[in-house]
Amino acid sequence: MSAGLQGSAAWLGTGPDAGGSSRRPSKASHVYGTIKEAILSGELAPGSAIDKLALCERLGMSRFPVSTAVNRLAFEKLVIIEPQHGSFVSRISLPDVREFMLIRRAIEADVAAEAALAGSATLNDELDRSLRYQAAAAEAGDHAGFYRLDVEFHQLIVQSLGLNHAAEVLDQLLSHLERVRRLLITPAGRSQTTYSEHREIVRAIAARDPLAAAAAARGHLERTSAMFEVFARDNPKLFAESSADHA
Amino acid sequence: MSAGLQGSAAWLGTGPDAGGSSRRPSKASHVYGTIKEAILSGELAPGSAIDKLALCERLGMSRFPVSTAVNRLAFEKLVIIEPQHGSFVSRISLPDVREFMLIRRAIEADVAAEAALAGSATLNDELDRSLRYQAAAAEAGDHAGFYRLDVEFHQLIVQSLGLNHAAEVLDQLLSHLERVRRLLITPAGRSQTTYSEHREIVRAIAARDPLAAAAAARGHLERTSAMFEVFARDNPKLFAESSADHA
């Protein structure tokens, strides 16, 4: 993390204490972040069981914080708790992905329009800077870096409007989408396409054209959805039939 | 779930165990529902403290289920936990309401378009039936009944498409909006207006015109937002300056 447009995994801890003021982080929040990162990184594969006792031992704490953290994750549907049976990392179904993208598209399109209406000069500057970084990352073929910038780009617009709740919803959606994304190989040249699509969004926002901004954002995310579809079609085994089963 | 248009407060328990199969409801889930209903009904006013011990005594259980339930509510931002200080029912700020409506508008507009694309005959039938009930309730001046039908109407569209995640997001938004709605007096004649707006949405969906459906849904919710604005302007004391403070 650190340099550049930092913030790498800052959005990981958005769920729980983010709302409150900056208290000392509780143990529960810590293990929450740990498990969540493990799930999102794929270290804990979808469907795998979560051994709470082992976690307690590894993290050196009692079962209480671990259970609390797992409960939070269950609330986010990242894990599924089966009473008196076990806790499992939730699987992702293709319909889920489609639905997540539908919601994301709807919100981000409207937010883009809102940003165009607001017409913040500082936002435009930040977007421009982000675009330059993206261009550099795309050119250098730094996929990991580009992805971070991609996530950040979308966050920039939302947060500049002070839409914390929308940001939170989008974060949760993204946390689910992130898992499937890790399974996929970003196709060569996709960064360039994404970059130009981002540029179009920025242009519409800078031009204070809400309709164009919404359309650009919508089109961009529709193409992202299409990419998901292609990958799902090519790798059907990676997705669960239904989001319910875990075996 | 089941037939008819009933289901009054079924959406209350959407948060936690809804995802899992139908196990026996845990105590924590029970108090979760209890507190949530109390908050939404206004029995627990925004800003008021939650006395966990008293709750334990009144419900006849230990602190654990109560704490778990409060934690869940904190996750939904319905209560704010201040460590070593207390748990409080969160206040609602006007910006929050605006943002909730923004998100709701975005999602529901897209969902309406999706419903128009899907073109389900059974959905059209159910919507027609709901409209007839709404007309009756509006005519009879049954505001409470009309509100239930209103909520249900919007749910019908989402659930008919199997968009469970979107439904959940909307439920959470609605649970927040519900609190302020209770403070407001539904203006006379609003039911009739709402009814005609709903009818327009149904018409567009039945005509399989996604653009018109989205526009109708958007317009409907924009007018709802405008109503909120008017009430907020007339009753500024009901809203918190910021969503952070609780005193």
Next chain:
DNA sequence: GGGAAATGACTAGCATGCCAGAACTTAAGC
């Protein structure tokens, strides 16, 4: 040998006890 029942190990849920920290109260000092 195959099937059904019993047993064992595992899980989550819950109760209880203790600790640290913050706010309020009260009393002492100026």
Next chain:
DNA sequence: GCTTAAGTTCTGGCATGCTAGTCATTTCCC
């Protein structure tokens, strides 16, 4: 009378022990 500081009493966080329920394996019976 006002300020300040110490003490009390709240709060939530955490550790631990126990209970009940489920799953898997094994064992016994047919």
